[in-house]
Amino acid sequence: MALTSQLVLNLARRELAYSRRTFTALFLAITIGVTALTAINSFAERIELAMAARSGELLGGDLRISSQRDLQPFVDSLPPALKPDATVLEMPSMASTGEQLQLVEVKVVGGNYPLLGELQIRDQGLQRQPPAGSVWVEPSLLTQLNIDVGDTIELGFSQLTVAGVIDHEPDRVAGAFSIGPRVILAHADLADSRLLQPGSRFRTRLLYGRPPSELDSLQQQLDKILPKGSQLENAREGLETTREMTRQASRYLRLTAFAGLLLAMVSVFLSVSGLLEQRVIPVATLKAIGAPSSLVLQTYLLLLVSTALAAGLVGVTAGMTLQNLLPQLLGNLLPGDLPKPSNQAIGQGLAVACMMTLFAALPPLWRLVKTPPVRVLRSAVPPAGSLFGKIGQALAGMATASLLLIWLAQDFKLGAQASAGLFLLMLLFALAGQAILALLLKSVGIGGLVWRQAVTGLVRRRTHTLFAVAALATGILALLAPSLIQQDLLRQWLVKVPQNSPNHFLIGIQREQVPDITQLLAELGATQFSPQPMIRARLVSIDDTASADLELTTSRARRMAERENNLSWRRLPEPNNPILQGLWWQPNTEQHELSLEKEWAELLGATLGSRITFEISGEQVSGVVTSIRQVDWERLTTNFFVIFSPGVLADAPSSYVTSFRVSEADADSLRQQLIAKFPNLTVIDMRQMLAAMQSIIERLASAVQFMGALTLLAGGAVLLAVVVAERGRVSQEAALLRALGASNRQISAIFTLRFGLLGTVAALLGIFAAVAAGAVLAARLLHISYQPSMALLGLTLLISGLLVTLVGRAGCQRALTESPLTLFRETN
Amino acid sequence: MISAKKLSKSVSLQEAHFTILQPTDLDIPAGSSCAVVGPSGSGKSTLLALLAGLDSPTSGTVTLSGVNITNLNEEAKARFRRDHIGFIFQNFQLMPTLTALENVALPLQLQGRRDAQAVAKQWLAKTGLSHREQHLPALLSGGEQQRVAVARAFASEPAILFADEPTGSLDGHNGEQVLALMFDLNADKQTTILLVTHDQRVADRCDRQIALVDGRLQ
Numbered sequence A: 001m002a003l004t005s006q007l008v009l010n011l012a013r014r015e016l017a018y019s020r021r022t023f024t025a026l027f028l029a030i031t032i033g034v035t036a037l038t039a040i041n042s043f044a045e046r047i048e049l050a051m052a053a054r055s056g057e058l059l060g061g062d063l064r065i066s067s068q069r070d071l072q073p074f075v076d077s078l079p080p081a082l083k084p085d086a087t088v089l090e091m092p093s094m095a096s097t098g099e100q101l102q103l104v105e106v107k108v109v110g111g112n113y114p115l116l117g118e119l120q121i122r123d124q125g126l127q128r129q130p131p132a133g134s135v136w137v138e139p140s141l142l143t144q145l146n147i148d149v150g151d152t153i154e155l156g157f158s159q160l161t162v163a164g165v166i167d168h169e170p171d172r173v174a175g176a177f178s179i180g181p182r183v184i185l186a187h188a189d190l191a192d193s194r195l196l197q198p199g200s201r202f203r204t205r206l207l208y209g210r211p212p213s214e215l216d217s218l219q220q221q222l223d224k225i226l227p228k229g230s231q232l233e234n235a236r237e238g239l240e241t242t243r244e245m246t247r248q249a250s251r252y253l254r255l256t257a258f259a260g261l262l263l264a265m266v267s268v269f270l271s272v273s274g275l276l277e278q279r280v281i282p283v284a285t286l287k288a289i290g291a292p293s294s295l296v297l298q299t300y301l302l303l304l305v306s307t308a309l310a311a312g313l314v315g316v317t318a319g320m321t322l323q324n325l326l327p328q329l330l331g332n333l334l335p336g337d338l339p340k341p342s343n344q345a346i347g348q349g350l351a352v353a354c355m356m357t358l359f360a361a362l363p364p365l366w367r368l369v370k371t372p373p374v375r376v377l378r379s380a381v382p383p384a385g386s387l388f389g390k391i392g393q394a395l396a397g398m399a400t401a402s403l404l405l406i407w408l409a410q411d412f413k414l415g416a417q418a419s420a421g422l423f424l425l426m427l428l429f430a431l432a433g434q435a436i437l438a439l440l441l442k443s444v445g446i447g448g449l450v451w452r453q454a455v456t457g458l459v460r461r462r463t464h465t466l467f468a469v470a471a472l473a474t475g476i477l478a479l480l481a482p483s484l485i486q487q488d489l490l491r492q493w494l495v496k497v498p499q500n501s502p503n504h505f506l507i508g509i510q511r512e513q514v515p516d517i518t519q520l521l522a523e524l525g526a527t528q529f530s531p532q533p534m535i536r537a538r539l540v541s542i543d544d545t546a547s548a549d550l551e552l553t554t555s556r557a558r559r560m561a562e563r564e565n566n567l568s569w570r571r572l573p574e575p576n577n578p579i580l581q582g583l584w585w586q587p588n589t590e591q592h593e594l595s596l597e598k599e600w601a602e603l604l605g606a607t608l609g610s611r612i613t614f615e616i617s618g619e620q621v622s623g624v625v626t627s628i629r630q631v632d633w634e635r636l637t638t639n640f641f642v643i644f645s646p647g648v649l650a651d652a653p654s655s656y657v658t659s660f661r662v663s664e665a666d667a668d669s670l671r672q673q674l675i676a677k678f679p680n681l682t683v684i685d686m687r688q689m690l691a692a693m694q695s696i697i698e699r700l701a702s703a704v705q706f707m708g709a710l711t712l713l714a715g716g717a718v719l720l721a722v723v724v725a726e727r728g729r730v731s732q733e734a735a736l737l738r739a740l741g742a743s744n745r746q747i748s749a750i751f752t753l754r755f756g757l758l759g760t761v762a763a764l765l766g767i768f769a770a771v772a773a774g775a776v777l778a779a780r781l782l783h784i785s786y787q788p789s790m791a792l793l794g795l796t797l798l799i800s801g802l803l804v805t806l807v808g809r810a811g812c813q814r815a816l817t818e819s820p821l822t823l824f825r826e827t828n
Numbered sequence B: 001m002i003s004a005k006k007l008s009k010s011v012s013l014q015e016a017h018f019t020i021l022q023p024t025d026l027d028i029p030a031g032s033s034c035a036v037v038g039p040s041g042s043g044k045s046t047l048l049a050l051l052a053g054l055d056s057p058t059s060g061t062v063t064l065s066g067v068n069i070t071n072l073n074e075e076a077k078a079r080f081r082r083d084h085i086g087f088i089f090q091n092f093q094l095m096p097t098l099t100a101l102e103n104v105a106l107p108l109q110l111q112g113r114r115d116a117q118a119v120a121k122q123w124l125a126k127t128g129l130s131h132r133e134q135h136l137p138a139l140l141s142g143g144e145q146q147r148v149a150v151a152r153a154f155a156s157e158p159a160i161l162f163a164d165e166p167t168g169s170l171d172g173h174n175g176e177q178v179l180a181l182m183f184d185l186n187a188d189k190q191t192t193i194l195l196v197t198h199d200q201r202v203a204d205r206c207d208r209q210i211a212l213v214d215g216r217l218q
């Protein structure tokens, strides 16, 4: 027994040394597959875990009422049993030190905040509310204002001491979508700051933390008295929606992981079956001289399993490292710190490495083990492989791969869909590749020797060529599609602030401040300002149909109907808003007239003549639509969906907003002087906002591209497996060509051109698929205009072609230069 | 000794039946050498494969050294070959991944012998290839490879040696060298030899010749 195992060990060792290229290709393929799977899977898992664990925290309590109105009167009216346990109010504002000025997100907390999760203040541990007259701030504000803990800042009309730095805030949803650093203020200090004024933009939340047994009845009671325009949510439902959202996101991630894994499996299959086919006669010899079948089985199982385990270990390590890097790539897009990856991921990685190897290797290994010894006398006869058998094999391979994906997805439908989709995709690529090969073959007559040999070589080894083409095209698709979308998303957000048009917004202007601010803006060098009234209102009905009963098809329309609308009124039409239908009112009209933005009207089904009713601070106001306007939202000026004729809203509580332009040189001093004089104002610099959006999109896209790159790498592994499997034939072909008098340069050119062609065909197919996928995504999901960049496509084509040529040529370089002598011996 | 009774082989190919070997009786005494000659496709290799237990007959029995191997299963036949039979093939059929020495040691290792390495060295020395011990087959000439194969075949000192065209891939000089080696060792060890060949001069060196034409013993 010991001697047999020694023999197995020696046979395996020698095989490994002899076929090191094949095993390198195999190792790389498994490593890449496991890396992709581990990195993406455990990343997705961590996001899901983090979301699940924190969705209660994110909601802030077991029950939550949220609104864009001041809920204080409602709270005051509540009986003691229904009073909220904590309150939160959030709004943008300006924090300043006299010299420096920064847009911040103020959070006013009251009651027992936080009900769930922990509010961590640096060096002070867990805290609830800042002491009177002080605030806690996010660290970035200290650097932005160039201050330290203990210094004072101005917020609204108050001077407040910075009493601490926020390390962790439980219910901060998406840090990166914020417009500025957080400042936490106690509810008791709100009144003095006068931050809350009619028309100021804020969100308020009433939080309840109660034992589960009381929640249902509490929810029922609150539901009955819920003020209009506010939502009641409970943590359990919130959990479901966040779970569903993260599930969607992680599904896409997992799909790219599956694509990478599948390609890796294809590569493993090509490597292993190529190697084992070459071992048929040696194995027949072994059996002829008396070796048991088990010796062959043990030798190759040992080799495959140890390669799989080693590669799996490397893959898991690489995957873990990468997924630890991902959060850095994503910046603070992810909430808080992610839980640590589980040991389960390591076990899973190793199991997957073994399974992908064995699934791909077992059929050819089984045939090898079953080789009849008499084959040693009939080495010339190739094994009879019927078409039927090959199709059967392919189906069996696909079935086992699907099983693996289903197991990994832990979801039959998802796994089956993913594998069916991926196989279909690769089949389509292979069919398209086949068609292109047929075209190329037709061209053979016109080209010279080099062209002819390059093309016929591709066609002769059709199966391998098509495998490589399909795999590379899939990889290119995975990498390119998100890049194309990213560009369009960026274009959408990156509408550069046009020259000589407004570049700032000023919000929260009180009616009585309008003349002074207008004058100050002019003095400080601002242009193109015109404060517009802005009134918060809720849609009540359109033509007697209550807003809740409107037949709205899209979720966007539903949101429009339910959210707080910002109304305005004006005498004269806005010059940049062309009237599409109807006529603008007479400046001194006494009718209650309305002008609607085109898209708003379409979404909510309002037309000329519709009577629309809004509710403003408890009072209902109606008007008849007499014009429909077009608004160019890409011009970053103040625009409104709904504008009333003058007079109707004159007495409604309103604030004023304006956009304005100021030269960059004057911007800082203007902002400071403005806030010094009117602390209630909020100035928003649009360049900063756009830059923030851009960086979010870029970070998201780079995370997705990163996954795509892993898939492309797996496609590269398939190419490598093909090149290694073809080495013997390449040597023979090169020797034959040389014997026929071809020069080294010609031979080199033939193989360079062959791989160049392979890369180009794969890139063309991948690019085509990416453009198509991008178009579907842009139209169906993202609703953005879509113009794939020709430069990016050209670059992809060029780089893919070059890379494939390089990898291919590097892989077969030695085979080309080996002398025909060693070569013929090796093939004997 | 090798003995066959009513040994035949037929195959069906695309629903047609071919008889490759007509029922054949054969007795080759222990220690003697027998050449099988005949034109290409006459069934020589088939006969060899059946006698050596590499293939199963359609009918008839094969008895080697007193053991009826016909009804043994594949693994038992393999064990029998390991312990009693040596092979030399036209295309050498060395294990490409193993060195010359390891190739020679292989049958001994399969038998579980601890001295496999040392014994293999001796046999390789007898074929004059001591300086090639660590070389892979691909680095050896055809003649050298076949000499390694001869060493491999004799290393386990089998009772019976089967050789299918042992000189078929070699030129005259190398072929002669290999034959000389084979017959010398045979004289030494009293091995029973069954040898398939095209070459009348090779056949003439055997104690006995049988001729096959169209699967029929003449």
Ligand SMILES: Nc1ncnc2c1ncn2[C@@H]1O[C@H](COP(=O)(O)OP(=O)(O)OP(=O)(O)O)[C@@H](O)[C@H]1O
Binding pocket: B011, B013, B020, B038, B039, B040, B041, B042, B043, B044, B045, B046, B047
């Ligand atoms: N498994 C098989 N299936 C079909 N035909 C076979 C099979 N084995 C052998 N044959 C056929 O039987 C005939 C005899 O084959 P065999 O290899 O025994 O001839 P041979 O005398 O050794 O020829 P050569 O001198 O060319 O080696 C040939 O026509 C061969 O094609």
Ligand SMILES: [Mg+2]
Binding pocket: B044, B045, B046, B164
């Ligand atoms: Mg023959």
